[in-house]
Amino acid sequence: MTHNRTKEEEILIGRLRGFKNPKALRKAAELASVLLEELNLSIDDPRVAFTVRKGYPRISLNMGWRLIGALERKKGDLIFRLHIHDSDTPKFDSVPGRKPEFDEVFDIHKSLPKSRLITFDWDSPILENAELMQSCVESTREMIALSKSTTWRKHHSDEFGKMVTHPGYSNEIFDLVEDDTFMVKDEKVNYWVFQDNPKYYDLVGSLKAKALEEWTVTAHKDKIKEGDK
Numbered sequence: 001m002t003h004n005r006t007k008e009e010e011i012l013i014g015r016l017r018g019f020k021n022p023k024a025l026r027k028a029a030e031l032a033s034v035l036l037e038e039l040n041l042s043i044d045d046p047r048v049a050f051t052v053r054k055g056y057p058r059i060s061l062n063m064g065w066r067l068i069g070a071l072e073r074k075k076g077d078l079i080f081r082l083h084i085h086d087s088d089t090p091k092f093d094s095v096p097g098r099k100p101e102f103d104e105v106f107d108i109h110k111s112l113p114k115s116r117l118i119t120f121d122w123d124s125p126i127l128e129n130a131e132l133m134q135s136c137v138e139s140t141r142e143m144i145a146l147s148k149s150t151t152w153r154k155h156h157s158d159e160f161g162k163m164v165t166h167p168g169y170s171n172e173i174f175d176l177v178e179d180d181t182f183m184v185k186d187e188k189v190n191y192w193v194f195q196d197n198p199k200y201y202d203l204v205g206s207l208k209a210k211a212l213e214e215w216t217v218t219a220h221k222d223k224i225k226e227g228d229k
Contacts, residue, residue, distance in 0.1 A: 005184075
């Protein structure tokens with residue numbers, strides 16, 4: 001099947017594939033949609049910016065002066081980060097699974113309550129806590145009321161913004177993210193050299209016997225993808 005997509009869409013699809021977790025990506029788009037709806041903001045608002053990093057799996061939502069939310073890979077794990085009221089942190093300090101982490105306190109304006117970023121696994125039960133999103137919405141609402149724009153707007157991805165606000169378009173892009181037959185220009189084949197110590201493993205013998213099916217790596221494992229050589 002032929003898929004006619006713009007250059008910007010192909011770039012976005014290539015970068016989203018770097019996450020290797022469509023479920024987490026859909027969850028990120030869903031959370032962003034809830035935030036925009038609760039704050040009554042559109043993707044055309046100069047105070048709003050969605051950015052999708054190149055070379056490093058990270059999607060972020062920036063509003064005004066602050067990073068409001070992000071999905072990114074940290075030490076091999078996919079994590080969410082959300083901006084909340086500092087006074088609310090005790091509510092989320094104890095949840096099932098791995099304990100959330102809290103960044104340093106931000107005191108960005110004398111008229112605003114202190115805030116901070118909470119970090120947790122993308123599939124953490126904390127996402128089901130309604131108070132978490134409420135804290136994020138309220139802390140953002142207070143800050144955005146004093147903002148006229150965000151400096152991140154120059155890096156804004158119109159395509160990802162459209163994914164957040166248009167479910168049909170979002171499904172189209174996500175389907176292509178998971179379609180291995182759809183190649184994009186932003187993707188390139190990387191070549192990797194793997195080191196072997198013959199004292200511990202007979203690589204030559206394994207290759208001759210066609211017994212080598214996998215290889216353990218410790219470095220750059222987040223950058224190695226299907227299709228590389």
